[in-house]
Amino acid sequence: MAAFDVRFFIDTFLIALTGIPVTLILSVIPFLIAIPLGIGIAFLRLKKVIGASQLFAVYSSFALGTPLIIQIYLCYYVLPKALAEFVKFLGIGIDIYAIDPIFYALLVFTFNTTASMTETFRSALNAVDQGQHEAGLAVGLSGFRSFSRIVMPQVFLIALPNMATTAVNLMKGTSLAFVMAVHDVMAKARIEGIYSYKNIESYLGAFIIFFILCFVTERLFKLLESRLNAPWRKGNQAKGGEVEVAL
Amino acid sequence: MRFDVSYFMQTIVRFLPYLLIVIKVLLYSVGCGLILGSLLAWAKLSKNRVLRGLAYAYTTLIRCTPAVILLLLLYYGIPLLLNLLLGVKITNASKELFLIISMALFCGASMSEALRAAYTAISSNQFEAAISVGMTDFQAFRRVLLPQVVFVVLPPMANIIVSTLKEGSLGFTIGFIDLIGRANVLNGNTLGNYLLEIYISAALFYWVLSGTIIAGIRSLERIFGKHKITY
Numbered sequence: 001m002a003a004f005d006v007r008f009f010i011d012t013f014l015i016a017l018t019g020i021p022v023t024l025i026l027s028v029i030p031f032l033i034a035i036p037l038g039i040g041i042a043f044l045r046l047k048k049v050i051g052a053s054q055l056f057a058v059y060s061s062f063a064l065g066t067p068l069i070i071q072i073y074l075c076y077y078v079l080p081k082a083l084a085e086f087v088k089f090l091g092i093g094i095d096i097y098a099i100d101p102i103f104y105a106l107l108v109f110t111f112n113t114t115a116s117m118t119e120t121f122r123s124a125l126n127a128v129d130q131g132q133h134e135a136g137l138a139v140g141l142s143g144f145r146s147f148s149r150i151v152m153p154q155v156f157l158i159a160l161p162n163m164a165t166t167a168v169n170l171m172k173g174t175s176l177a178f179v180m181a182v183h184d185v186m187a188k189a190r191i192e193g194i195y196s197y198k199n200i201e202s203y204l205g206a207f208i209i210f211f212i213l214c215f216v217t218e219r220l221f222k223l224l225e226s227r228l229n230a231p232w233r234k235g236n237q238a239k240g241g242e243v244e245v246a247l
Numbered sequence: 248m249r250f251d252v253s254y255f256m257q258t259i260v261r262f263l264p265y266l267l268i269v270i271k272v273l274l275y276s277v278g279c280g281l282i283l284g285s286l287l288a289w290a291k292l293s294k295n296r297v298l299r300g301l302a303y304a305y306t307t308l309i310r311c312t313p314a315v316i317l318l319l320l321l322y323y324g325i326p327l328l329l330n331l332l333l334g335v336k337i338t339n340a341s342k343e344l345f346l347i348i349s350m351a352l353f354c355g356a357s358m359s360e361a362l363r364a365a366y367t368a369i370s371s372n373q374f375e376a377a378i379s380v381g382m383t384d385f386q387a388f389r390r391v392l393l394p395q396v397v398f399v400v401l402p403p404m405a406n407i408i409v410s411t412l413k414e415g416s417l418g419f420t421i422g423f424i425d426l427i428g429r430a431n432v433l434n435g436n437t438l439g440n441y442l443l444e445i446y447i448s449a450a451l452f453y454w455v456l457s458g459t460i461i462a463g464i465r466s467l468e469r470i471f472g473k474h475k476i477t478y
Contacts, residue, residue: 065453068413078443200320207320210312218311
């Protein structure tokens, strides 16, 4: 086994750096989509809407109880086949296999992240006292106003630490996108490593990039948290509960 | 696209022995992770600044590293390091061992956070009260603090074990044949014709397993919470 090749390490590191935009796309877009979806689903489940509540409980438990890699396989291999048959059935001339794999990657990461976001907002919505909403109504706000102006800001504050965890987990999860032939940081490093048999050098580069990305994300959330919490620094600070996996 | 029910049943039977491998890896990883996590939690609570700093740095490092990358780095890196430093040549090390090591490293980091949080949640009065009735430090820890820590730490523990289970599915990236590895092989052998059946049955195994873990911990919570006095 050869020793560590510094030259090669620097070269692959630079190549892997060009994968950062894709990694960021894969992390930011699902995260932003998952927030409203998560709030909506959490609301449906808390209100115990018959049918939807049970359906989304099963969804959450599947998305959080099975490995991401299986969800990726199911989405990336099965969905195109199903779509192709559907298109054939409809008789439209769209080539499903021409769709960029990044579309499937975005889909599966959104699917997965929405589930953890739902759990985050479910516990945060639970943590805000019902009296807050009622107080809003009592001073003459409409139901929607009271909810959006009084309850939601508190919910966001409580949910923030768990949202940070979700964001970092999502970013780490995108390192599996190489399975879907999406050329993110990990995929670029991996390709270099496989062709040259210099695995350590290439994965070390990917490791450094991912560490920095995740670390910065975490710090940004911490910063946001302390900014938003500043007015309540003394005394009763809102505290978020642990996200519980509901099964 | 069709779903072949009889083939689906066949794959479930075929996967059963591999479920044992998954459980074995999980048990070893969680066991080692618990030991590592306790040591780290102890370091985080200690008065030694260097120790504390190292434990926190380790947790941050692990929290910001994707599981696949750590696994691959260890798998390729440890033999190289051993070769460079000690001159030992490892040619056919057990892939299972590398998987367990990397999962335990992950598990230990999150376990230490859960344990530390649980320990700080229990007021120091408890310890002082135990000392004042004549218990030794160890007795106070074992009889008074530990039972309470266990109760507080159980809910996050369920999450940690489930995520260790999920991350353990990445063993296929180093060529370890567990449930996912077997599913991939089977999928290759059947040229992708039974893709849906194979991966749905694999998902089902993991789903049931994580459901069992959560339900198990819930019932443990009930057992440990039985004697809890509520004021």
